[in-house]
Amino acid sequence: MIELEPVIGLETHAELLTESKLWCRCSTRFGQAPNSQTCPVCLGMPGVLPVLNTHALKLALRAALALHCKINRTTFFDRKNYYYPDLPKNYQISQNDCNLGEGGHLDIPCEDGVRRMRIHNVHLEEDAGKNLHAEQAGADYSLVDLNRAGTPLLEIVTEPDMHSVEEADSFMRTLRLVLLYTQVSDCKMQEGSLRFEASISMRPAGTDGLGARVEIKNLNSMRAVRGALAYEIQRQTAVLKEGGAIAQETRLWDEVRERSARMRTKEEAQDYRYFPEPDLLPFEIDREMLERVQASVPEMPLERRHRFCEGFGLSEYDATVLTDQREVADYFEAALGAHDAPKSVANWIINEVLREVNDRKISIEDFEVPPARLAELVRLTDDGTINANVARNIMSKMVQTGKDAPALVEEEGVEQISDESALAPIIEQVIQENPKAVQDYLSGKKQAVGPLVGQVMRATRGRADPKLTNRMLRARLDQMTK
Numbered sequence: 492m493i494e495l496e497p498v499i500g501l502e503t504h505a506e507l508l509t510e511s512k513l514w515c516r517c518s519t520r521f522g523q524a525p526n527s528q529t530c531p532v533c534l535g536m537p538g539v540l541p542v543l544n545t546h547a548l549k550l551a552l553r554a555a556l557a558l559h560c561k562i563n564r565t566t567f568f569d570r571k572n573y574y575y576p577d578l579p580k581n582y583q584i585s586q587n588d589c590n591l592g593e594g595g596h597l598d599i600p601c602e603d604g605v606r607r608m609r610i611h612n613v614h615l616e617e618d619a620g621k622n623l624h625a626e627q628a629g630a631d632y633s634l635v636d637l638n639r640a641g642t643p644l645l646e647i648v649t650e651p652d653m654h655s656v657e658e659a660d661s662f663m664r665t666l667r668l669v670l671l672y673t674q675v676s677d678c679k680m681q682e683g684s685l686r687f688e689a690s691i692s693m694r695p696a697g698t699d700g701l702g703a704r705v706e707i708k709n710l711n712s713m714r715a716v717r718g719a720l721a722y723e724i725q726r727q728t729a730v731l732k733e734g735g736a737i738a739q740e741t742r743l744w745d746e747v748r749e750r751s752a753r754m755r756t757k758e759e760a761q762d763y764r765y766f767p768e769p770d771l772l773p774f775e776i777d778r779e780m781l782e783r784v785q786a787s788v789p790e791m792p793l794e795r796r797h798r799f800c801e802g803f804g805l806s807e808y809d810a811t812v813l814t815d816q817r818e819v820a821d822y823f824e825a826a827l828g829a830h831d832a833p834k835s836v837a838n839w840i841i842n843e844v845l846r847e848v849n850d851r852k853i854s855i856e857d858f859e860v861p862p863a864r865l866a867e868l869v870r871l872t873d874d875g876t877i878n879a880n881v882a883r884n885i886m887s888k889m890v891q892t893g894k895d896a897p898a899l900v901e902e903e904g905v906e907q908i909s910d911e912s913a914l915a916p917i918i919e920q921v922i923q924e925n926p927k928a929v930q931d932y933l934s935g936k937k938q939a940v941g942p943l944v945g946q947v948m949r950a951t952r953g954r955a956d957p958k959l960t961n962r963m964l965r966a967r968l969d970q971m972t973k
Contacts, residue, residue: 495731496696497724499653499689501716503666505645505676506618506684507550512641513617514541514584519643521682525623525636533641535580540770547643548615552776552784554645554675555592555613557791562781563589567773568615572764577620577635585616585646587765597669598793599661605793608662609650618642621683639683645675651690651701656720663687663713668792672817680712687716693727693737702727703737707751709744719744722751795820803833812841818855819845822862829866832873839869843886859890868896880953881905909956911963914947917955918963921946932968940964 515532595610620637692702799810931939
């Protein structure tokens with residue numbers, strides 16, 4: 492039996508982070524009353540003319556540069572003609588013949604290393620509205636909300652370079668990080684600002700040909716993409732192994748039933764009757780704009796992760812957590828500038844800061860302890876002025892009061908006791924007051940030292956150096972066995 496392999500390509504639609512639409516000044520704010528953010532331009536009224544949102548163009552250009560695309564300095568828009576209830580003009584202003592960016596790539600992490608996925612093109616277009624279908628049994632109507640119509644939309648089209656669900660998943664996650672890092676889109680899939688369409692065909696493993704391509708729509712989450720691809724791989728493999736043929740078609744994904752169903756036979760580009768948009772002149776991206784936008788492209792997440800591992804000696808896990816959000820990575824590097832201890836700073840951010848911001852559902856930018864003040868706290872812990880438990884309490888008080896760590900340590904009088912002569916009498920007292928734990932230790936139960944350490948910590952209100960206390964207790968108890 493011939494072994495088959497999938498060939499997968501993705502189309503990504505990302506709504507751009509603009510306050511107004513692509514051709515008019517209507518707001519792009521999500522969640523407003525239906526049809527409250529419309530005007531004659533985005534409603535497609537006769538006689539109106541579109542005016543290009545320059546900020547949207549710059550965001551699209553930034554994304555194309557981040558994806559290493561060749562930029563078409565002179566480009567234009569096309570009309571893509573089709574009828575659908577949420578497309579009021581009966582055409583979409585998009586790009587087809589001369590896309591903004593072409594021939595790019597995105598490197599993604601895979602189990603066997605890093606793989607390069609080619610980007611066919613990146614182009615700018617307007618979004619459509621949204622159909623709302625009645626959920627009541629027997630309802631025979633649908634509604635349309637055109638608030639989204641005309642929202643700036645970035646489309647990123649890959650080459651068919653992926654050969655597994657895992658690679659597609661890694662591509663989606665990596666691309667999302669790129670869009671977030673470049674501040675091109677907020678990528679909120681629950682609000683529809685990041686959507687995917689997948690194309691998949693099957694071929695004999697090790698060959699270069701392409702089979703009949705099936706496009707899958709209605710994918711509103713990465714989980715849906717993974718499920719749809721897994722289902723199609725299984726379905727198409729079964730059809731081909733039984734001697735059948737795969738129809739080139741568009742299918743919809745039913746996430747409840749976890750299966751795809753035929754929507755229509757696949758359109759070709761000529762079905763949309765593309766032609767240059769007559770209401771918009773071709774435009775040129777001058778060298779000054781190109782250089783300015785290029786300078787705004789930040790270090791990409793995969794490159795930053797590698798730098799954190801190689802330059803700071805962090806583990807792959809720590810570097811991944813820190814670079815998963817650009818703001819967290821920026822916070823880490825800012826704190827590191829004030830206290831050059833990468834591992835300590837990383838541990839505090841991952842274990843304490845992120846726990847705090849996640850519990851409170853805030854961003855790290857809203858966290859009350861700025862990077863330099865966290866660095867002060869970490870330094871006090873590293874140099875033994877306070878222990879880790881005290882430091883956690885101090886951080887909570889920093890959040891509540893806005894005071895810095897040195898001031899709170901002085902106010903609270905919680906400097907760590909690291910003087911053996913100060914700890915010795917306390918340890919003697921704890922030994923005398925806890926004969927059972929002492930006897931357990933002397934009889935071979937070495938873990939019994941833990942409760943004794945706890946008693947010393949309690950007696951010193953948490954100020955005793957835990958490591959020194961543990962060492963001194965063991966030494967004293969071991970003397971008692973002689």
